Amino acid sequence: MSEQVSTRSAQIYERALKSMPGGVSRNTVLRKPHPLYVVKGEGARITDVEGVERIDFANNMASLIHGHAHPEVVAAVTEQLQKGTAFAEGTEAEVEFAELILSRNDNFEKIRFVNSGTEAIMSCLKASRAFTGRPKVAKVEGAYHGQYDYAEVSQNPTPVNWGDVDRPISVPVAKGTPPNALADVIVIPFNDIERALALLDQHKGEIACVLMDLMPHRVGLKPADPEFVRAIREWTRADGALLVLDEVITFRSCFGGAEDWYDLDPDLTALGKFIGGGFPVGAITGRADVMSVMDPLVPVVQFPHSGTFSANPVTMTAGLITMKLFDQGAIDHVNGLATRMREGIEAAIRETGITACVTGGGSLLRLHMRAEPPRNYREAFWNDEQRSHLTGLIDHLLNEGFTVVNTCTAVMSTAHTEADVDSFVAAMRRGFEKIAAE
Ligand SMILES: Cc1ncc(COP(=O)(O)O)c(C=O)c1O
Structure with missing residues (x-):
């Protein structure tokens, strides 16, 4: 063979x-x-x-x-394909899908759709900066969050460049990553409360958000210790930083995502992957006041946000059927x-x-x-x-x-x-x- x-x-x-x-x-x-x-x-x-x-x-x-070519998804998408795939106007499918995702978790007060997990994470980080007025983000060493300059820092460091465990180095993924991007990302070790908090403490008042995946695949696919999650949550609250959860993969774990496992209330959650029913997707959801930085109905919008294919009716339709079946x-x-x-x-x-x-x-x-x-x-x-x-x-x-x-x-x-x-x-x-x- x-x-x-x-x-x-x-x-x-x-x-x-x-x-x-x-x-x-x-x-x-x-x-x-x-x-x-x-x-x-x-x-x-x-x-x-x-x-x-x-x-x-x-x-x-x-x-x-649901595996490949689920008959109900295929039927609904086929019908939508015949009616058009993307418009410069809205569709009702977007609104219905938004309502459906929000109904799955009380932490989800508002939502916006994008086209990938990378974009969802990027938007969460930008929304956090806009909301807090702070420049830095913190993330777990080795965690994969897509390809945005800041989110990808120390995604794949090696023993040659990862540095001392007490001071993990912000290792670039792509050659030419601006040094400022590296300096603005604080890398913390997973499941190590003492070291993580010591590192965060060095940047009190500067961190817009701590970005975290509750079961990071590349870090070993081990669920985070509840004490670690609690400690990080308490630190963000005390400091005025936001907690951003990457549930691009883990949202499949529970009805309302892995945050339900921990009874956790992040400020923002990034979604992606399976919620699109097999089509490219991402979503940013969370606290209404934080999400309002994207609101264009105010005199000066803090984080203008758009995307040509965001919320296209094919993805929205496939996602809607997929999530109803899930x-x-x-x-x-x-x-x-x-x-x-x-x-x-x-x-x-x-x-x-x-x-x-x-x-x-x-x-x-x-x-x-x-x-x-x-x-x-x-x-x-x-x-x-x-x-x-x-x-x-x-x-x-x-x-x-x-x-x-x-x-x-x-x-x-x-x-x-x-x-x-x-x-x-x-x-x-x-x-x-x-x-x-x-
Ligand atoms: C946890 C996590 N976040 C973000 C992403 C990025 O998603 P995308 O590949 O849709 O950009 C991935 C992709 O594997 C992921 O696993």
């Missing part, structure tokens, strides 16, 4: 290399020796150009909660599948005797080649041996008919069944046996 995979896909990739840097428009699809090219997705399964079908546990990087029963289903998978993998780890562990929460899980769950980004960082085992495992899973996110993270959708989960666990166990035999 792998021979065949390389043939057709290799040809396409060869062409792709001539037109795009690296042959791709987003680095996450890259894998060696070439990306997988898909022709079709239906429910939990995708089919590649070789005609090979796989069970998809990547779900476009956690952006598809009711408590659906949430229990996907979360139950993840628990079943986690328990199955943990049993396989014990029985094969390999050094590994599983983190995650809600409908997501991630495998680590270490005995204990990482507590922060530095512990989650792969050494060469871990990298080799994990990339080998991802290839093994692909050859066995499964896709996962390239960190060995599995994402459930309502289209998955317990049988899908069990066959995935069996394939993972065979991968562990190979590692144990090495």
Whole structure:
């Protein structure tokens, strides 16, 4: 099978290399020796150009909660496509979708839609600056929040450049990042109250917001300690800074998002990914007074905000159906599948005797080649041996008919069944046996 995979896909990739840097428009699809090219997705399964079908546990990087081409979403979007895809006017679909998202959490008083998680986070940071009149933001080391200059600082530092744990360095992602952007981002360690507060204290009165993901994927996909979350919340309140939650991924965890887990009341929440029903989306939601910095009906708007494709009726329609279908029963289903998978993998780890562990929460899980769950980004960082085992495992899973996110993270959708989960666990166990035999 792998021979065949390389043939057709290799040809396409060869062409792709001539037109795009690296042959791709987003680095996450890259894998060696070439990306997988898909022709079709239906429910939990995708089919590649070789005609090979796989069970998809990547779900476009956690952006598809009902799998591929859900019939109700397809029907509604098809109807909308025939009526037009984007207008320089509003549509009622936008208003209805806004009402629906606001109804899911009391923290959500007002909302605006954008086209990506990156844009949602950027808008949250700009709104926080406009509201507080302060220039700086704080974020957790290693956390991914998209590509805005400030949000991406220290997204992927390495032992060579991350600096002392008491004073993490603001490491740029892109060459040429303005030094002022780096200076205006305070990097704090995850789940380390003492160090995080000491760092924040050095910038009292200057920080517009602390940006936080309650289960940051790249930091290890471990839910934040409730005490850490509480300490950060109290610090922001005492200081007059805002708390901005990145729920672009975690919103799938509970009816009102992961903030419900913690009974937390952030000032702003960024949403994205699955709320668009498979179409590009982002949203900024939260306190009405903070959101009002975007209000153009006042004499001087503090944060003018627009976007050509924001709230286009195709995304709004797909999102509306998707979120209506993502009711408590659906949430229990996907979360139950993840628990079943986690328990199955943990049993396989014990029985094969390999050094590994599983983190995650809600409908997501991630495998680590270490005995204990990482507590922060530095512990989650792969050494060469871990990298080799994990990339080998991802290839093994692909050859066995499964896709996962390239960190060995599995994402459930309502289209998955317990049988899908069990066959995935069996394939993972065979991968562990190979590692144990090495
Ligand atoms: C937690 C989190 N925030 C923000 C983003 C950025 O979203 P987008 O890729 O839609 O710009 C991502 C994307 O993976 C994410 O995982």
